[in-house]
Amino acid sequence: MRTILHSDLNNFYASVETLRHPEFRDKPLAVFGSIEDRHGIVLAKNNLAKAFGVKTGDVYWQAKQKCPDLQEVQADFSAYYDVSSQISEIYEQYTDKIEPFGIDECWLDVSGCVKYFGGGRKIAELISEEIKRKFGLTVSVGISWNKIFAKLGSDMKKPDAITEITKENYRTLIWKLPAENLLYVGRATKEKLNKYNIFTIGDIAAADEKFLCDKLGKWGEYLFRYANGFDDSPVAPKSADKTVKSVGNSLTSYRDLTNFEEVKLLLILLGESVAARVRQGHYGKAHTVKVSVTDSFLATHGKQERLSVPIKNAKEICERACRLFSEFYDWSAPVRAVGVSVSDFANEGEDLFDFAPSAQKNEKLDEAVYKLKEKYGHNCLQRAEILKDKRFFDMDVTGGHLVFSDDKKDER
Incomplete structure (x- = not known):
């Protein structure tokens, strides 16, 4: 053991x-x-x-x-x-x-x-x-x-x-704890579980696994296994393969954002930052775009989209991110932080036949902008609409994160 x-x-x-x-x-x-x-x-x-x-x-x-x-x-x-x-x-x-x-x-x-x-x-x-x-x-x-x-x-x-x-004491110590104490059970999942009279980790363990899968999708299976102590996921050794799975960045606003036009400014900043990281790392084009949001109650929400044609330029990442946000966020609370990431990078040669004039134009523009920012600094060239908020214009968005293994997050 x-x-x-x-x-x-x-x-x-x-x-x-x-x-x-x-x-x-x-x-x-x-x-x-x-x-x-x-x-x-x-x-x-x-x-x-x-x-x-x-x-x-x-x-x-x-x-x-x-x-x-x-x-x-x-x-x-x-x-x-x-x-x-x-x-x-x-x-x-x-x-x-x-x-x-x-x-x-x-x-x-x-x-x-x-x-x-x-x-x-x-x-x-x-x-x-x-x-x-x-x-x-x-x-x-x-x-x-x-x-x-x-x-x-x-x-x-x-x-x-x-x-x-x-294995002798977990039922006594663990099963009495609130369901939300279990890793990856956030506010939205807690509310779903409570609706079906599932309030503790023990309730999750005793629930029918098929019922949980019907109500929570793949997370139903995960939570059932976690609550019963069936998790057998390994601890990744420090020498584990470090193949990049995704590239992303996130920003916390200096004030709560209350409408799409305000959020759009952050999505543009993040999309351009992510595109620069992808180009800098020579990761190629990505099949998946993901947007995550933290609201003013610190609840997290998110959605991702799998694309048939991979992308990597800033314009396309920004457009996809804005569309995703509009599709999933219901404005039940103001927005405090936003994240954008791309993943599922295309194999070398997978996109060799993308000869669309618009794609080639965007690619050349992206390359020119990237070289200017590399030489003179990230904020040397910005979209005009970012000037709508001077503090956003001055933000340092050059940071970011690389993910080396599949994330499991509770998003809603």
Whole structure:
């Protein structure tokens, strides 16, 4: 039987900032994306800020309203990645099967060394003690025979705790938890489950699998397996193949967006950013375009489209993204953040016969724009409509993310 750990660094951003700014140690502290504008939401907070009701996702003025004495720090991701990388070296003392789940969480498959170190709990204790000694940070660790239950274990007790989920105790510990505690069950899925009197993880486990598949599609099968402890997905080793599966980028607006024309500006910025990344990486043309949205309640929504003819130029990506957004988003809440990604890259030579004049024209235009931006900076040339909002025009959208394996996200 496998031994899987899930390590979750407690209040990671805020904890790192407290180490960098000892003067904030005994004060409520929040880390923001930006302090100058509301492109700045709360990304992390310490326990003192949490006691005042400050929540991740609060906008700047909301957080300050809840806690007038709140100390604010602007996020420094380079510092967080540096600490995260150093902590990874501790994990590597026990296994090379380390799968990140964000900058501050990861799974470790330590099955190969449990006998040598005396069991999964002993390894968790050693990791926790070394992180505390070297970095002054605390970690919550879940231990189980599968990734899903290990993640639930790390979430059950915080901060600075170790929780073991076994085949003997999981029904008692796990099945009583709310359904939304299960990984990948978001607000929309929770509401669907509740409609059918499914409120706990145990209710999911006891439900008819075919019924769940009928109501939730493929996610019904996943959730049934997860709730019953049947997850057998491997922890990806650090040496795993790094073939790029998708290229994407996302932006959080400095204010809530309330109509399509406002969202369109972000979609244009993101589409052009993604097109530049695809061209820079020589990934070729993509068969799939995906749009994701986070609303003002922090619920996520998304839709993707599989294209018969692959694309890679900015104009086509932007147009597809705008159309997708219009098709799925119902404006039940304002929009806070938007993401665009492309995937399923065409095999070499698959698009050799795309001789349409419009395609060739767009390709030449894209290449010319890309070379200008490469030489003079991303913002040297922008579409005129972006000038409708000066702050969008000034945004740095050159960042992005690469996905190296299939994502499983709860989108609605």
